[in-house]
Amino acid sequence: MRITFVIPFLNPTGGIRVVLDYANALHRLGHRVQVVHPLWPYRFHHSRPRQLRVFARHLLTGNRLGWFDLEAPLVQVPRIADAHLPEADIVVATAWPTAYDVACLEAAKGRKIYFIQLYEIDSGPVDQVDGSYRLPLAPVAVSSHLAEWIEVRFGRRCLGVIPPGVDPAVFYAGGRVEPLTVVMPYHPDARKGGEDGLAALRLLKGRLPGLKVRLFGHRRPTDFDGAWMSFERQPTAGRLRALYAESAALLYPSRFEGFGLPPLEAMRCGCAVVTTRVGELPRLLSDGCDALLVPPQDGAAMARCLERVLVDEALRAALVACALERSQGFLLERGVQRWLAVLEKPTGDPG
Structure with a gap:
């Protein structure tokens, strides 16, 4: 054809x-x-x-x-x-x-x-x-x-x-997970919720001083703090896999989506997911089973869920195991x- x-x-x-x-x-x-x-x-x-x-x-x-x-x-x-x-x-x-x-x-x-x-x-x-x-x-x-x-x-x-x-040849689990590390896509467009996510991460930093944040996207935030944040511009698929696989959790703070792909990619890579209830995700994911779901623009809820995942290794492991199985349906x-x-x-x- x-x-x-x-x-x-x-x-x-x-x-x-x-x-x-x-x-x-x-x-x-x-x-x-x-x-x-x-x-x-x-x-x-x-x-x-x-x-x-x-x-x-x-x-x-x-x-x-x-x-x-x-x-x-x-x-x-x-x-x-x-x-x-x-x-x-x-x-x-x-x-x-x-x-x-x-x-x-x-x-x-x-x-x-x-x-x-x-x-x-x-x-x-x-x-x-x-x-x-x-x-x-x-x-x-x-x-x-x-x-x-x-x-x-x-x-x-x-x-x-x-x-x-999700291409399983590109996104797969494997890598040394760094504790207290969160990965997040950042975009200045308000509908992507980047500022909501940053606000949640600053709140979380006050509770977990050892927190490290890895951001990726095409433009670095204006109030970027290099002491505990890193930023990768337009990472390749291979590098994106590493960001997911080596981070303890993904924060997906979007306010509006047609679908919402990054959480599914992260799930394939063994990264626990905290995501807003946007796009198709509430129909695909089960809160508390394969991900933790929060309302859009609720920075306090994002911070609370991330803290649970980062400090409770048993919870994180259970979410990752369920997510890996669930992600078979998204290939x-x-x-x-x-x-x-x-x-x-x-x-x-x-x-």
Whole structure:
């Protein structure tokens, strides 16, 4: 099968990594997969000068993807249009601006699918974001709760639900766990809850003076304290595995998610998880069994749960054992089978 994934940029975001994981997996199965991205950047909610700066950076950096080992071909095109895309059986839009361009492609570029991983209201005008869900593309959601929301809000029934998958060849347990060590993804976007997490960690530091925190992301917090915090910018998958496997606990403080993948990755690596009840996680995890779940923005609850995990080794061991067993249901192979089932469905818009 000839499959084109259209991504909006090469930035190391969770959503882009999910698409690239599936592109690799389908490529390994023998499908002719291409990942296409535009040289002329999408504006999203940025100013025109910002768009021009991103364009200049694209000219300088070229078609390179240093943070991910992509096995399928990566193709940079001037823009997403018929003249620049290959003929295919399937073409997949992966963000709201790409949906508009994919909707305009001729039929020879493939049956049109819209892989929706998040309600992207924070990245563009609400009328344009909402309008993307009404385009004549077959929607596919990353989670059941998102699929239900799309049907209620826009009257569109999803062709399928394809959750992210954790690659067991990349994320696995093994490593010396350092006591009193917490790993946390940090992003300045308010919906990611980074400041909530930092507030919880400062509270915890007052109770556990020996606490060490490992942060990762694309931008270091402005109030970073190097005495007890470290920060890794855009870690590779291998390095991310080490961060999970060598930390006693993960704190995932997000306020809003389409799915919520990092807790599942950490679970595969033997790291105890404290996460907010966001995205699909409350439907997948059992509080007190394979993770500890807290309300979003509740820093005090985050600190309390982390303290329990860090000081009670029996609790931590029980959570890790249950999580390793539970994580068997989140492997990449299962997601690939769902992709194949969706791609082989008869042509037609389910909405």
